[in-house]
Amino acid sequence: MESLMMDRQLLLSSLLWRTERLFHDKKIITRIGDGQYHEYTYREYGRRVRKLANALGRLGVEHGDRVGTLGWNHYRHLETYFGVPGFGAVLHTVNLRLFPDQQRFTINKVADEVLFFDPDQLALVEELVDLGIPTVKAFVVFGDTVPETRLQNVHAYEDLLAAETDEFEFPEFDERDAAAICFTSATTGDPKGVVYSHRGMVLQAMCLAMHDKLGMSEDQVWLEVAPMFHCNGWNIPHTALLQGSTLVLPGVHPQPIDYVRMVSDLKVTGMNAAVTIGTLMRDAVHSSGRDWDLGSLQTMWLGGQAPSKAIMNWWAEQYGTYVTQGWGMTENTPQICFSAIKSTLRENAGDDELLALRQKQGQPIPLVQIKILGAEGEELPWDGESVGDFWVRSPFTASAYYDDERTAENMVDGWFRTGDVGAIDPDGYVILKDRSKDLIKSGGEWISSIDLENALMAHPKVREATVVNIPDEKWLERPLACVVPTDDSLTEDDLRTHLAVDFAKWSIPDRFLFVKEVPKTGVGKYDKKVVRSLYTDGGFDAVEAKLG
Amino acid sequence: MESLMMDRQLLLSSLLWRTERLFHDKKIITRIGDGQYHEYTYREYGRRVRKLANALGRLGVEHGDRVGTLGWNHYRHLETYFGVPGFGAVLHTVNLRLFPDQQRFTINKVADEVLFFDPDQLALVEELVDLGIPTVKAFVVFGDTVPETRLQNVHAYEDLLAAETDEFEFPEFDERDAAAICFTSATTGDPKGVVYSHRGMVLQAMCLAMHDKLGMSEDQVWLEVAPMFHCNGWNIPHTALLQGSTLVLPGVHPQPIDYVRMVSDLKVTGMNAAVTIGTLMRDAVHSSGRDWDLGSLQTMWLGGQAPSKAIMNWWAEQYGTYVTQGWGMTENTPQICFSAIKSTLRENAGDDELLALRQKQGQPIPLVQIKILGAEGEELPWDGESVGDFWVRSPFTASAYYDDERTAENMVDGWFRTGDVGAIDPDGYVILKDRSKDLIKSGGEWISSIDLENALMAHPKVREATVVNIPDEKWLERPLACVVPTDDSLTEDDLRTHLAVDFAKWSIPDRFLFVKEVPKTGVGKYDKKVVRSLYTDGGFDAVEAKLG
The missing domain is CATH 3.40.50.12780 (ANL, N-terminal domain)
Structure with a gap:
């Protein structure tokens, strides 16, 4: 009818x-x-x-x-x-x-x-x-x-x-x-x-x-x-x-200082930006030597990758700004998930649990359906543990790339393969682990470069950090960390000790390269391709020479 | 493409x-x-x-x-x-x-x-x-x-x-x-x-x-x-x-007391009901003789017709509850408008202006388009003054009644004639004057029964009031008021004096009938048809006999 x-x-x-x-x-x-x-x-x-x-x-x-x-x-x-x-x-x-x-x-x-x-x-x-x-x-x-x-x-x-x-x-x-x-x-x-x-x-x-x-x-x-x-x-x-x-x-x-000035001049209440902007604005506030009134800024939505706890806390403490995030991509117009804490979870959560929940990428927005598939194409449970490929569908998800053979790889049976890998918790919160191509498979075990990056960036003397997979004869792949320190006193051992709290020994990078800046893609994400290709071309020396 | x-x-x-x-x-x-x-x-x-x-x-x-x-x-x-x-x-x-x-x-x-x-x-x-x-x-x-x-x-x-x-x-x-x-x-x-x-x-x-x-x-x-x-x-x-x-x-x-108890028991934060429920719950609170904790109730959305200022104020003062409203109908799935005060209007408004703004039916919700047409079918300006028929269209507006010849009267050129009459202010706030059939045309002038009802219900000794058009030899139509008093001391003269503050003499009803209850439709609106047909059958006496 x-x-x-x-x-x-x-x-x-x-x-x-x-x-x-x-x-x-x-x-x-x-x-x-x-x-x-x-x-x-x-x-x-x-x-x-x-x-x-x-x-x-x-x-x-x-x-x-x-x-x-x-x-x-x-x-x-x-x-x-x-x-x-x-x-x-x-x-x-x-x-x-x-x-x-x-x-x-x-x-x-x-x-x-x-x-x-x-x-x-x-x-x-x-x-x-x-x-x-x-x-x-x-x-x-x-x-x-x-x-x-x-x-x-x-x-x-x-x-x-x-x-x-x-x-x-x-x-x-x-x-x-x-x-x-x-x-x-x-x-x-x-x-x-x-x-x-x-x-x-x-x-x-x-x-x-x-x-x-x-x-x-x-x-x-x-x-x-x-x-x-x-x-x-x-x-x-x-x-x-x-x-x-x-x-x-x-x-x-x-420039970052322009955003700071605009928030102050125009009493901006909300903004959306790539995740690095949250850090760059903080640094611009510091280096300006001025006492900015940014108290109007209630919401800072940082996208592209998860904002670190350090940056969430800094904005909350300085200006009462709530840093939030989601998960999106060009193929999804673009949002897939948005972070919002369910009242039943909020009720019993302490500050740390709340922050951990805010580190997740949030629940699917309305009209979006999501699933995770394992290596054999089997649907995995939403237990917060089982890691697989995320697939999505919605009225605003791409059904094809324009005149492009690569459609066949990514759009299958009415679903879109996002290329991201992770888990979904029992309340439907997505936990991104990595782009599938950025997961590190070392000696048969998976290492999440995102987990390592987040942990490194939580160190008070680290401004930026990226972790990439490099080939290894014995383990097939090993993680390599490139770190931008805030301070010359930072050592490799400091970082190793810092990571040892949360990570198994085998998952800690063997090498930490100190660099001036992590290369970024056109949209401000860490560009791991550049690091990998520098390494491929000339090993650690080439990475340090170019970025250090 | x-x-x-x-x-x-x-x-x-x-x-x-x-x-x-x-x-x-x-x-x-x-x-x-x-x-x-x-x-x-x-x-x-x-x-x-x-x-x-x-x-x-x-x-x-x-x-x-x-x-x-x-x-x-x-x-x-x-x-x-x-x-x-x-x-x-x-x-x-x-x-x-x-x-x-x-x-x-x-x-x-x-x-x-x-x-x-x-x-x-x-x-x-x-x-x-x-x-x-x-x-x-x-x-x-x-x-x-x-x-x-x-x-x-x-x-x-x-x-x-x-x-x-x-x-x-x-x-x-x-x-x-x-x-x-x-x-x-x-x-x-x-x-x-x-x-x-x-x-x-x-x-x-x-x-x-x-x-x-x-x-x-x-x-x-x-x-x-x-x-x-x-x-x-x-x-x-x-x-x-x-x-x-x-x-x-x-x-x-x-029953009304059940709603009161549920709000209290379950810490209800919001509710939606016909406009009379706001009054009946107030009365139930009073007659229960109990001191209810209804402070959890933030939002009371009253629909069907505009809530009076008296009821908006009572709930705000007693429990901090914000009474809001909109305008909808079965044919629109059902909302057309919803009341929200634009920040630019709120900034400069005093309490009275704000309350007046909240008496309007609000702005069209997303995807809804609205227009007002005059007697000749000409589109009227949004000046808050020009009164005409409201027409709407949207993806959730009926394009036809089911197997019904009356479709032709109401669905014309892709628009739906709502049957309501009123004006739109320069910010797109709808001001309902009446159902077109309920406007009173007296001596060539229009009298809004809704304006009279709202004014009557603002009198402290009036619980309910409805105004209907009755035929008149000299003026063609005249308004008749049916009033439910809270108190036996209320007189016709009290009401006349009360209305004379805001209404021209010719627009004040000639007769005020005191009744026990105003008849209501299946959805809780005042049923003017019943009053009119009682009057048609037996004049004032019949109305008083049946309702008094």
Whole structure:
């Protein structure tokens, strides 16, 4: 029996309908310099989004065409977030941190018709044209003027908008149509494209606005540190529009001290960022020598990997900030889990137990189903002990990579193999152990590099630490630790003694290399590939020479 | 361009997946006597829901078949909420408060195959069989045993479940398939059927769990006073399961003092009920002569019509309880708006302004679009002044009544005419003036019966008041007030003086009838039809004779 309900589609433009009417006076604030901000209301935002939609039509963009951006987090980039999918085209946010050849690859792969970019990316865009991006027929510079350039058919963003009216009726179409595309790096080979739906992005925004999840609310002033060129900015802009929250964007080339200043200047109440940002902001506070008032900051959502207990405690003690986390990936629009402590667990937990619970990656968000499979493909129990591969499914999980043979490896029988390994406890809390490729198999036993990293980073004299597997004749694999000390007095023996409290002797790394910085991926995660390939090329010396 | 996302359906069974795994230890508590409760966990709930699904198959129910219930709010009824739609059948909650002939009509209209009922409804069910409900092939009594009856093919609910295993794989099907049916009373003619989708009910639950809406959360102990036979219990059970909240059900024939006792016994934190319940609970507290500790009750959501300022203040002052409201109807699954005060409005508002804002019906919830149309069908501005007909659309708004010619009057061009009249302020807050049929047109001027009722109920000596339009030779219509005084000393002149502060002379009723009780509809709203028809039949005397 069919229901008799309206077949209204979940489109991103329906979020904008709310924001413009109900939250017209709320603001979007972009950092444009030290203590200098551009701000306007959601009403003005809506008008400009409509002008942009008209401009897309004039540029010859049609329903379903791809439109690329190379941009930082700012209001013009945010206008493309709703203008492009609202128009019915597909927003491809090119990752600023990929190599130019990978960027060229992604642009050609999805055949972007127009490319919007920030003025500071001009040299890069010229390089991309030299490398060959033949589908791009027009370029738009996010700004008032077109700089000196050898690019053809270039427009200034503000000129484009000035020529258009703010009347535009957002078209209605299937909620399963593509709204956006992001690429995710692969262990080997080219980046893999994920094609998001309007439906999935609207549903994710609703989840992030729910109690016991991120719980974004209207009265929040939210700082979006996570780059808008990565996983649609974790879907935070969409959630802010849905809820009418004040949205703060850090602008071009932000540094850790800029985030500190923004929290202080604008009384930011919540922010989301890669896990390293929590540490870098702490260090920036220290090295600034100033006494910042960051007491407005209630929530700091750190993603990408688990924040350490040390960083959770530092923020809580200094400013009363609650550091929270989840687990997500490009293929899941992006959240899979979010950390929230169930009342029945909270009731009887001491401080340490609570902190341990907060170290877990949380429970699956609504609409997400998860399972762990063992080596033989058998489903493992949720006992907090049995470790296997995580598989997920939901209305916002990728069913395929765009035109990519690697789909077959990862999307099987309606489930997506996340590539992460770990356990699930009896209350459904996910405990990530590792990327499957980062688990260390030493003498037939598994060693979790994440457990070692967390333990090392809990040492007061360690700023960053990563652990990678290196080949070993006797044990097949052994762990190697690269550590950034805060202090020259730290020794290998200190670390060995520190780890011996919680780890069996055989699981403690044989070598600890002291380095200046741990290499990071484009999205701020520790880049173990770089460490491994340095080691492969030249052993310990090569790692120390390059990173030390 | 199509997205590449999994086509996972929004099914009610997907909510249960969460509850069983993540909130297995949380409880459902049902009142079974004075201070006596039945309680079990969501884990046990899930097992019984699966047994019920198996039992439905054994009874010969097939996908899409209708299954009726005549039940109070209790755990067995709640099991049908997920067991029936989870199985793929359609739950028709027959309204206990309709007349038997109307109940018979609704059962025959949708052709219920099985009818579940509470033991205290046995005589009614026998009467229904006498009246004729030929499609019903089996009866199930919510209990351990089958009472003496002349019904054929009757089962005890517990016997049915005992015979089944708790293994059942919930089928996957289109989210637009019917999940439930409720009937709504019509001004004239038979009740009208609304056929709900899985999709719409899942989306509503997500909305009710969002911050700045109801915001139901895991740590709440929620008392579901609104009857489960009315609008799917306002979708509250589904939201509780989604969020893992403790759910408290008041059982058979609850009285206002029972709600008071449950709040006190179980430390209830939130509840939803018809607006009269707020007053009746207050009166029950008073007349009990006991000093109840109701301080756990943070949220009292009163629906059906706006709670008075007097009741909002009483609960805030006595127990710190925040009385909130919204606007909904059977045709909208059911919420349209929910009251939440935008931070920018809260900042500058004094207590009185805040209370005035809370008297409005709130902003549209996510995914709902709303408009007001004037007499000529022109769209009216959101200025808080222009009064017209409210129209809404959303993925959970009815597109038609079930097999009913009245669809054509109410569902036009993809919008639903709500039948309510009012204005929208510049921030999107809905201000209900009246049902269109209840507005009083006197001498060419509109008088709002709701405004008069609210003003009358703000008088300290008034318990209940309703205002209806009666025909008048000179003015065409005039308002008539029926008032339940708390005290014999109240006079017509007192009321006239009281109203004269805020109302023009011509809009004040000519007659105030003092009555013992205002007649109410099956869902607890003031039943103006009854007052009007008494007046039509025999004038003021008839109203006083019947109600006085």
